[in-house]
Amino acid sequence: MSDIKEGTLLWEPSEKRKQQSNIYDYMNWLREHKNLHFTDYDALWQWSVDEVEDFWASIWAYFNIQAKDPYETVLTSHEMPGAQWFPEATINYTEHIFRNWDETEPAIIHASELRETEHVTWQKLYQDTAGLQQTLKNLGVVKGDRVASYAPNIYESIVAFLATASLGAIWSSASPEFGVQSVTDRFQQIEPKVMITVDGYRYGGKDFDRIDVVETIQSALPALEATIVIPYLQDEPTITGLKNVMMWDGAVAVSGTLTYEHVSFNEPLWILFSSGTTGKPKPIVQSQGGILLEHLKALTFHVDLHKGDRFFWFTTTGWMMWNFLVGGLLTGSTIILYDGSPGYPNKRMLWQFAQDTKMSVFGTSASFITGCMKDGIEPGKEFDLRHLENISSTGSPLPPEGFQWCYDHVKEDVWIASSSGGTDVCTAFILGAPILPVYAGELQCRGLGAKIESFDDQAEPQIEEVGELVLTEPFPSMPIYFWNDPDGSRMHDSYFDVFPGIWRHGDYLKITDRHTCVIYGRSDATINRGGIRIGTSEIYRAVDHVSAVNDSIMVDVPKEDGESYTPLFVLMKDGEELTDDVRKTIKQQIRENCSPRHTPSVIHEVPDLPKTLNGKKLEIPIKKILTGQAAENVVNRGSLSNPDSLDYFVQLAGQKNA
Numbered sequence: 001m002s003d004i005k006e007g008t009l010l011w012e013p014s015e016k017r018k019q020q021s022n023i024y025d026y027m028n029w030l031r032e033h034k035n036l037h038f039t040d041y042d043a044l045w046q047w048s049v050d051e052v053e054d055f056w057a058s059i060w061a062y063f064n065i066q067a068k069d070p071y072e073t074v075l076t077s078h079e080m081p082g083a084q085w086f087p088e089a090t091i092n093y094t095e096h097i098f099r100n101w102d103e104t105e106p107a108i109i110h111a112s113e114l115r116e117t118e119h120v121t122w123q124k125l126y127q128d129t130a131g132l133q134q135t136l137k138n139l140g141v142v143k144g145d146r147v148a149s150y151a152p153n154i155y156e157s158i159v160a161f162l163a164t165a166s167l168g169a170i171w172s173s174a175s176p177e178f179g180v181q182s183v184t185d186r187f188q189q190i191e192p193k194v195m196i197t198v199d200g201y202r203y204g205g206k207d208f209d210r211i212d213v214v215e216t217i218q219s220a221l222p223a224l225e226a227t228i229v230i231p232y233l234q235d236e237p238t239i240t241g242l243k244n245v246m247m248w249d250g251a252v253a254v255s256g257t258l259t260y261e262h263v264s265f266n267e268p269l270w271i272l273f274s275s276g277t278t279g280k281p282k283p284i285v286q287s288q289g290g291i292l293l294e295h296l297k298a299l300t301f302h303v304d305l306h307k308g309d310r311f312f313w314f315t316t317t318g319w320m321m322w323n324f325l326v327g328g329l330l331t332g333s334t335i336i337l338y339d340g341s342p343g344y345p346n347k348r349m350l351w352q353f354a355q356d357t358k359m360s361v362f363g364t365s366a367s368f369i370t371g372c373m374k375d376g377i378e379p380g381k382e383f384d385l386r387h388l389e390n391i392s393s394t395g396s397p398l399p400p401e402g403f404q405w406c407y408d409h410v411k412e413d414v415w416i417a418s419s420s421g422g423t424d425v426c427t428a429f430i431l432g433a434p435i436l437p438v439y440a441g442e443l444q445c446r447g448l449g450a451k452i453e454s455f456d457d458q459a460e461p462q463i464e465e466v467g468e469l470v471l472t473e474p475f476p477s478m479p480i481y482f483w484n485d486p487d488g489s490r491m492h493d494s495y496f497d498v499f500p501g502i503w504r505h506g507d508y509l510k511i512t513d514r515h516t517c518v519i520y521g522r523s524d525a526t527i528n529r530g531g532i533r534i535g536t537s538e539i540y541r542a543v544d545h546v547s548a549v550n551d552s553i554m555v556d557v558p559k560e561d562g563e564s565y566t567p568l569f570v571l572m573k574d575g576e577e578l579t580d581d582v583r584k585t586i587k588q589q590i591r592e593n594c595s596p597r598h599t600p601s602v603i604h605e606v607p608d609l610p611k612t613l614n615g616k617k618l619e620i621p622i623k624k625i626l627t628g629q630a631a632e633n634v635v636n637r638g639s640l641s642n643p644d645s646l647d648y649f650v651q652l653a654g655q656k657n658a
Contacts, residue, residue: 001288004404006441006518006592011407011415013435021434022300024511029062041433041445042515049451051077052473054084056293056449063296066099067091068262080501081491083474084266086289090258093269093288096296100332104483105308105414107329108642109357110155112339113202114232117356125162126258132142132163135246136255139194139226143168143261146271148192150183150214151315152176152201152339156230156248158326160196161270165288168261171270172283175318176210177613178203182638183213185280186219186273190483191223196248200233204341207233215241233551265289266480272423281636282494283483290476294427295327302447303417304359304434305331308363310387312336313363314350315591317461320423321394322362333360345373351379359388363483365395366402366418367551367615370544373405374573394419394428397519397537397614399544400440418521420507424495425586426541430509430517442516450475452517454509460500466510466535468523471503478503508535525619527556527566527598534598536619542593543568546585548576553609555623568600571609578605605653608645625649 002515018024027044031035034054038044048055053074060071073087106119125466141147150175151157154174164171172190174183177199187195200209210233218224229354230248231237239245273281288614299305312326312335315321328335336357342350347368356360357468369391372379379385391406391414398418406416417432429450430516436444446452452636454467471478482491508520520526527534536554543552550573568586587599610618624634631650637643 004400004440005514006400006439008400008404008440010403010440011413011438013437015417018435022304022306023435026301028060028152033061034058041436044325045446045448045515048448049473052449052451056476059293059297059449060086060606063300064294065089065091065292066095071265076506077529078474079473080474080478080503081488081496085287085293086265089265089289090262091170091289091292092166092262093292093643094129094258095260095268096292097162097329098122098129098258100329101126102307102332106334107572108155108158108335108337109310110337110339111353112152112154112337113205113341113344114339115154117353118155120388125159127218128252129160129162129166130254130256130258131254132159132358133166133258134230134254135251136163136167136169136194138254141167141169141193143263144268145169145194146190146192147171148187148195149317150176150178150195150210150217151230151317151517152198152232152320153337154198154230154232155316155337157317157322158194158335158337159252160228163325165269166258166260168263168267168288170268170285170471172272173317174273175316175613177203177208177316177641178318179638179643180213180216182281182636185636185638186283187217187221188282190271190449192221192228193223194222194228195221195228196228198230198232199237199239202233202340204344209233211239211241218243235585240399244360263288266280268480270323271483272323272426274423276517281639282490284424284479285481285483286477287480290480291323291327291426292330294425294477296323296330297332297448298427298431299324299327299331302419302428302431302433303328303390305333305361307332309333309360309389310336310358311361311363312338312354312359313336313361313392314342314365314368316362316613320426323426324428325363329356329373342368343371343443347377348376348379350380351377351385354379354385354388355383359385360387361390361392362388362395362554363392365615366393366398367396369393369398369402369405373402373409374550378409380412385411388414390417390432390434391416392414392419392432394421396617397521398441399537399541401541401544403438403440407552418518422505424479424505425475427477429471429475430519439514439516442512442518444516446511446517450507452511454511455499455504457504459502463511464513466508466520468498469505469507469509470499471505478547489541522619525555525623527554534594537569538594539590539598542589543570543586545589545593548573548582549586551609553617553622555619555626557623557626565626566598566601567611569606569622570601570603571607572605578603606645606648608642608648610635610643610645610649611641612639622649625653628653
């Protein structure tokens with residue numbers, strides 16, 4: 001592994017690429033229509049956060065937002081929480097999707113472990129959405145009703161969401177690999193009128209029948225009036241145990257013209273749930289208008305999607321990146337879906353898929369990139385990636401070596417964009433820009449309109465120092481509220497309890513003097529030794545230098561004497577053992593790359609590392625288990641991709657606390 005340093009310049013866009021970017025077009029538009037002259041991104045960003053009302057009004061005008069009732073006020077207040085955007089306007093999200101109708105390009109390309117690659121025209125997408133909308137109307141679904149989906153990242157899920165949003169109804173989804181408890185913990189809170197589900201799915205070459213699970217979910221949802229079944233695993237699934245059921249083909253075959261229910265800008269579009277590793281998941285409600293504006297801005301300017309581009313992100317329907325991917329349709333791009341394991345039959349599969357679909361944007365996770373790196377894959381040599389212009393990464397910080405690997409082994413002239421945001425805002429608000437250089441290990445910029453700062457403990461903004469990631473001005477895709485949180489206390493305690501009136505996101509952030517950003521992991525999962533905090537991402541990067549180690553988790557467990565116990569848990573590669581020499585090498589890497597005081601108290605080899613279904617490591621729940629808290633109180637096993645992996649930590653905690 002190379003010793004590339006954080007901040008090493010790796011790539012700069014050509015002048016031609018800059019001039020062809022959507023950001024350049026927007027800056028030219030501002031010059032022509034608003035007499036605003038910006039020569040670089042930093043000046044544009046500063047204006048966008050100093051004059052937030054003017055900025056978002058310009059976004060409305062630039063994208064020609066279609067409103068049945070126009071707005072009079074951009075922002076009611078700068079106070080958080082409570083600020084409302086464009087309160088007089090009435091809009092519809094789905095209407096803005098279908099104004100991008102294109103006869104020459106497919107709307108969607110999709111494939112899965114069960115299905116061959118298929119191109120779907122805008123005509124078919126429209127017809128199926130109109131048909132399902134009519135069926136939902138016939139079932140009594142109206143504005144404000146909830147439609148829940150228990151289906152994977154397949155074409156039908158897009159249709160179901162668009163039909164739901166067209167009616168002003170509220171969408172919510174859970175991926176079918178979620179267990180019964182995870183799904184009921186979500187859907188019982190929101191009481192859906194209709195559920196859309198599959199009969200099962202295939203993952204990693206194995207089939208998983210879900211009909212029995214769906215029956216159990218139905219029985220836990222007394223307000224559920226109808227269930228629509230997509231035959232996915234079987235052509236003719238046995239559904240005799242289900243109640244009030246109809247099949248997908250019949251639901252979309254109803255003839256009709258798509259109509260649009262215009263709702264207030266600040267009425268709900270969907271309910272997203274936090275990962276749910278502890279307690280019941282938080283039901284986060286975001287607005288039709290806030291999501292529309294933010295996704296148009298982020299996908300047009302920061303992902304630089306144009307008509308004719310082909311936009312892919314590997315995701316499930318249980319992760320907000322699915323919602324972000326759907327937003328690609330707002331730009332007139334073709335979106336690409338894949339359902340299945342990213343590593344089956346091996347990690348080359350997605351690169352083959354990129355070649356076959358002529359992918360423009362390859363969206364993935366940092367763990368996938370580092371996994372390809374460790375497996376010695378050479379995508380640039382093995383596949384034709386001439387159409388690939390951008391590799392985007394999220395989920396966890398992409399280490400500098402991951403950036404370098406993309407340039408060395410994927411494509412020399414490719415734009416790498418690491419991004420950070422979250423379910424709470426359903427976007428990335430620290431991300432890329434096609435007109436900026438790429439530095440190893442750094443996120444290129446703070447997103448337009450997102451006044452992100454790094455606060456010290458005295459709530460003072462700082463540069464070149466690691467602090468709390470905060471938003472100090474309102475942002476359109478912030479939650480409008482949490483479901484069943486009438487006094488707003490749950491939302492307040494989630495974001496505003498540390499810095500009153502300021503959104504605290506929960507990540508550690510450094511803003512460099514070049515205006516780039518580095519994320520150091522969750523601020524409540526950092527390693528604190530002698531008052532010196534270090535992000536877990538820095539620890540993992542150091543451990544990644546040890547070739548025998550596949551992955552790792554480190555936690556900081558406080559002790560009664562004021563000190564802390566910092567165990568490191570490592571998952572070894574097949575055929576490798578955690579020997580004394582390997583332990584010595586791990587400590588040496590952490591000592592040299594992080595600091596001597598942050599070497600682990602002890603190093604344990606584990607059979608597996610607990611991760612959510614979205615691939616995020618469970619640092620905080622493991623920490624709580626090791627402090628003696630019961631696993632069932634801090635972890636929802638149904639939210640894990642590998643629930644049995646917790647058993648090791650429960651047993652270890654029992655020994656430690658015996």
